[in-house]
Amino acid sequence: MKNIAKFIFLYLGLFLAFALVLSCIQLYINANDLFGSKSSDANYWITMSKAITPENIGRKELIGFNDKQIAELKTWEEVKNIYPVVSNDFRVSADGGSFIPFYTDMYLEAVDNAAIDIEDLSEFEVKNNVIPIIISREYLNLYNYGFALNQGLPQITEEFAKKIDVNINIMLKEKNLKYTGKLIGLSDRIHSVLVPKKFLDSINATQDFSRQHEDIFTRVLVKVDDANDGGLIEKMQEKGYESNQEALRSAKIKGKLFLVLNTIAFIGGFIFLLCIFIIINFIKMEFLEKKEEVSIKYSLGYSPRKMVSSISRFFSINVGVVMLICLILISVGQYYLGTAEISNGLLSPYIWIYMWALVVIVPLVVYVFVNLLIYRWLIKSWKF
Amino acid sequence: MNSISLDGISPKYFTPKTIDSTNIWNQKTTFEKGNSYLVIAPSGSGKSTLAMAMLGNHFEYDGTISFEGTDLKTQTVEQIVAHRRQGIQLLFQDVRLIPDLTIRENIMLRTFSKKNAQFEDKIKSYASTLGILPLLDKKAKNCSYGERQRSAILRSLINPTDFLVYDECFSHLDLNNKKIALGLITGVAAESGSAVLFFELNDFPFEHHCHILNL
Numbered sequence: 001m002k003n004i005a006k007f008i009f010l011y012l013g014l015f016l017a018f019a020l021v022l023s024c025i026q027l028y029i030n031a032n033d034l035f036g037s038k039s040s041d042a043n044y045w046i047t048m049s050k051a052i053t054p055e056n057i058g059r060k061e062l063i064g065f066n067d068k069q070i071a072e073l074k075t076w077e078e079v080k081n082i083y084p085v086v087s088n089d090f091r092v093s094a095d096g097g098s099f100i101p102f103y104t105d106m107y108l109e110a111v112d113n114a115a116i117d118i119e120d121l122s123e124f125e126v127k128n129n130v131i132p133i134i135i136s137r138e139y140l141n142l143y144n145y146g147f148a149l150n151q152g153l154p155q156i157t158e159e160f161a162k163k164i165d166v167n168i169n170i171m172l173k174e175k176n177l178k179y180t181g182k183l184i185g186l187s188d189r190i191h192s193v194l195v196p197k198k199f200l201d202s203i204n205a206t207q208d209f210s211r212q213h214e215d216i217f218t219r220v221l222v223k224v225d226d227a228n229d230g231g232l233i234e235k236m237q238e239k240g241y242e243s244n245q246e247a248l249r250s251a252k253i254k255g256k257l258f259l260v261l262n263t264i265a266f267i268g269g270f271i272f273l274l275c276i277f278i279i280i281n282f283i284k285m286e287f288l289e290k291k292e293e294v295s296i297k298y299s300l301g302y303s304p305r306k307m308v309s310s311i312s313r314f315f316s317i318n319v320g321v322v323m324l325i326c327l328i329l330i331s332v333g334q335y336y337l338g339t340a341e342i343s344n345g346l347l348s349p350y351i352w353i354y355m356w357a358l359v360v361i362v363p364l365v366v367y368v369f370v371n372l373l374i375y376r377w378l379i380k381s382w383k384f
Numbered sequence: 385m386n387s388i389s390l391d392g393i394s395p396k397y398f399t400p401k402t403i404d405s406t407n408i409w410n411q412k413t414t415f416e417k418g419n420s421y422l423v424i425a426p427s428g429s430g431k432s433t434l435a436m437a438m439l440g441n442h443f444e445y446d447g448t449i450s451f452e453g454t455d456l457k458t459q460t461v462e463q464i465v466a467h468r469r470q471g472i473q474l475l476f477q478d479v480r481l482i483p484d485l486t487i488r489e490n491i492m493l494r495t496f497s498k499k500n501a502q503f504e505d506k507i508k509s510y511a512s513t514l515g516i517l518p519l520l521d522k523k524a525k526n527c528s529y530g531e532r533q534r535s536a537i538l539r540s541l542i543n544p545t546d547f548l549v550y551d552e553c554f555s556h557l558d559l560n561n562k563k564i565a566l567g568l569i570t571g572v573a574a575e576s577g578s579a580v581l582f583f584e585l586n587d588f589p590f591e592h593h594c595h596i597l598n599l
Contacts, residue, residue, distance in 0.1 A: 296480045299439065300493055300539075301468030304461060379461055 010282065011322055014275045018326040020268025022355060024261045026330055029352045030337070031257055045115075045189050046243040047085075048073075048236070049219045064216035078224045078232040083115035084217035085192065086200055089207045091171040094181060100164070110197035111190065115221045118185040126199045131168055131179045134194040137186040158186055172206060190221065276366060279315050283374050286311065287382075294382075304378050312371040320363035327355060385451050385471040385546045388438060389414045393447030400430040400599070407597045408434070410447070417546050420570060420580045424587055425599035431583045432477055434599065435551045439474045440464035469496070472547040477555070479536045483525035487516065490524055491539045503542060510538045513568050515561070530556040537565050544576045551583045563590055 049063075056062035065073070065084065073082055088108040095103040113121050116134060124132050144155045156164075162183050170177040187194065224232060233255065236243065287294055298304060331351045338349030390413045394403070403409055408423070409430070415421060425431035437445050440456050449456045451467060459467075473494075481490045488507065495503050511517040514534040519527055527535065533556050540548055548569065554562040566588065573580045582594065 292480075293482050296482055297493065298465065299441065299468070299474065299476070299480065301465060301473075301496070302493075303465050 006282065010275065010278055011318070013271060013278065014319060014322045015326060017268050017271035017275055018323050019330070021265050021272060022323075022326055022330055022358070023333075024265035024268060025355060026334060026351050028258065028261050030334075030347055031254060031261070033346050033348065044224050045117075046222050046224060047190065047219055048222050048241050048243050051240045051242045053240075060218065061216055064218045065220055067215045070217070070220065073220065073222065076232070076235060078235075079222055081114075081223040083112045083221040083223070085190075085219040085221060086110045086197060086204065087218050088200060089204050090173075093169045093171070094166045095169070097165070097167050100166075106193060108195045108200060109190075109192040109219075110195055110200035111221055112197060115190070115223070116194065117187055117189040120185075123184050124196055126179075126196055129179050131181050131195050131199065132184040133181045134185045134187050134190075135183065136191040137188050138191055139193075140186060161186075170203065172203070173208075177203075276369070279319075279366070280370055280373055283308075283311050283315065283370065284377060287374075287378065304382075305375060308375045308378060309367075309371050312367050312374060315370060316363040316367035319366050320359055323362055324359050327351070327359060330355075385467065386417045387414050387452055388472070388547060389448075389450045389453075390434075390438075391448045391450070393434075393437070393445050393449060395430050395433050396444045396446060398430070400428065402426065402429040402599060406599055408599050413597070415547065415579055415581060417579045418577055420573065420582075420592075420594040421597060422582045422584060422587065422592065422594035423597045423599050424585070425583055426585060429599045431599060432551055435474055435476075435549055435583055438549060439472060440467065468545070471545055472549065473540055473545040474549040475536050475540050475551060475553045477551045477553075479529070479532045481524035481532050481536060481539075484523060486521050486523055487527065487531075487535045487538075488520040490535060491520075491542055494539050494543045496543075506542055507538065510541055510568060510572075514538060514565060528556075530561070533557060534561070534565065537569065541569065541572045544572055544578050546577075547579050547581065548573060549581045549583070552585065553582070554584075559589065562588070566592065 050056065050065070052063065070082055070084060073079055086109060091105070092108055093103065093105045113124065116124075118124075118134060124134070126132070140156065140158065140161060147153070148155055162185075164183065166181045168179040168181040170179065294307065297307065334347075334351045335349045337343055338347045390408060390411075392410055392412065394400075394409050400406065400409055402425070406429070407413065423431070423434075425434075433442075433445070436442055438449055440459070443457055451471060456464065481487070482493070485493075491507055492499070492503070507520065508517065511520055514537065516531055516534050516538065519531055519535065524532060524535070533553060537550075537553060540550070550569070554565060557565060569580060570593075572578075580594075583599070587596065588594075
């Protein structure tokens with residue numbers, strides 16, 4: 001009777017442990033399905049900059065990335081490629097000429113063409129005093145939905161914006177240059193005013209500050225494998241780098257969810273270890289209760305190793321059976337979850353196929369482990 | 385296994401009373417297969433200590449016990465246990481039957497789960513010789529000491545090893561039963577070519593053909 005109660009508690013504990021660990025694994029798989037899993041094909045772009053602190057405020061050499069930092073960024077496993085953003089080192093302004101009465105100081109940036117999300121870049125070259133410009137779609141939206149509505153100005157479509165010429169005035173130390181700016185496209189990726197890199201580099205090269213700080217880049221565009229990566233966020237936080245990409249926010253949610261799952265799985269693992277400990281003690285007690293029988297068998301020529309392995313085998317088969325029951329229950333649950341409307345067709349109705357392999361692997365590991373520990377205990381402490 | 389040699393052995397934690405008059409302690413003795421030996425060992429001479437050491441149950445002695453030249457102390461537990469299947473068997477002074485098993489089940493332990501008609505015939509024939517045939521299906525705990533002693537003798541003979549060691553195995557038998565048991569043991573041993581070693585307090589009070597040694 002006492003033994004039956006012990007068995008019930010042991011197997012309940014094992015069941016609980018497996019239910020926790022296995023459902024965490026399945027939830028992890030489900031979460032990956034919902035949030036998008038890591039994949040080396042899935043590219044994501046983030047714009048990285050350094051957090052502004054009282055120490056680096058206004059100091060380009062501190063607020064920007066230097067060669068060493070860029071080289072280090074390249075070594076991060078999540079990072080596929082890096083495109084530093086070059087900014088202007090001279091004053092720039094724009095005006096609408098006689099057509100649109102406006103004047104604004106502005107800035108220019110440039111980046112490798114490979115990083116720009118516009119298909120046709122054939123016109124992205126300075127020709128005949130015309131500077132092609134790419135701006136963020138956000139800027140046009142800002143104008144259309146914020147500024148224009150309040151100021152009673154007309155909304156501008158992308159096509160119309162491309163037709164407007166503006167004057168770009170570049171004020172260098174020794175001379176001023178006048179260009180015509182022409183919008184050739186809108187970028188969803190880069191929040192900036194982009195001009196051809198060759199052009200910006202050539203003008204920057206004539207300026208003193210640039211010559212001293214030519215290897216400082218205020219922002220970098222980073223092409224990553226998967227922006228939903230907790231590891232990347234951690235590294236960025238550690239280095240004090242920032243990015244305002246929405247993708248990183250979902251990564252943070254996913255990161256927290258995984259933290260919770262890890263904690264539950266850890267508790268499950270702990271209960272599992274506790275159960276193994278109970279099994280080991282259970283077997284030891286069996287041996288102690290049958291001390292006389294074991295001693296007699298030993299003196300008659302029964303191998304202690306075989307006696308231990310037969311009892312370990314019994315327990316590991318039981319562990320396998322409990323695990324199988326647990327997996328069957330989880331797969332029933334997963335089937336209902338996967339076919340339910342709430343999953344939106346994103347979840348598989350079947351559990352992760354490799355989990356079935358655990359029904360063999362875990363009992364095998366338990367067998368080897370328990371066998372080894374009990375045998376060592378028997379040989380060391382047993383007086384036959 | 386053809387021989388067991390004892391070379392210069394003496395117990396580690398006590399000095400046997402008979403240490404000055406012994407043929408075994410601190411001497412070199414070899415037991416050979418096919419022979420019968422009677423080791424006369426008064427109380428306190430270390431009889432059980434020696435018997436258990438020969439079985440490989442402990443190593444609390446100086447000197448060497450070797451099975452066909454192989455020092456027992458160099459063997460692993462599994463190797464020692466393996467010798468007990470075909471090499472050496474000891475009938476302990478305290479008999480050692482599993483109380484909850486029947487006499488038949490206890491006897492069959494020595495066959496290592498091999499069940500065949502040959503064993504069954506042997507059990508019946510030896511049991512009837514020893515006078516325990518009606519007890520075969522009785523639990524060991526319900527038998528008298530003498531009955532258990534005879535059952536243990538039967539167990540030692542069902543699947544005899546090369547060396548059969550008996551530690552005061554007749555202590556609860558009357559003279560007649562003692563003679564019958566000795567006859568059965570030596571008969572089975574002669575048939576299987578085994579050596580027999582009896583550890584006794586005194587010489588047998590009847591004629592026998594054992595080599596006598598003093599412990």
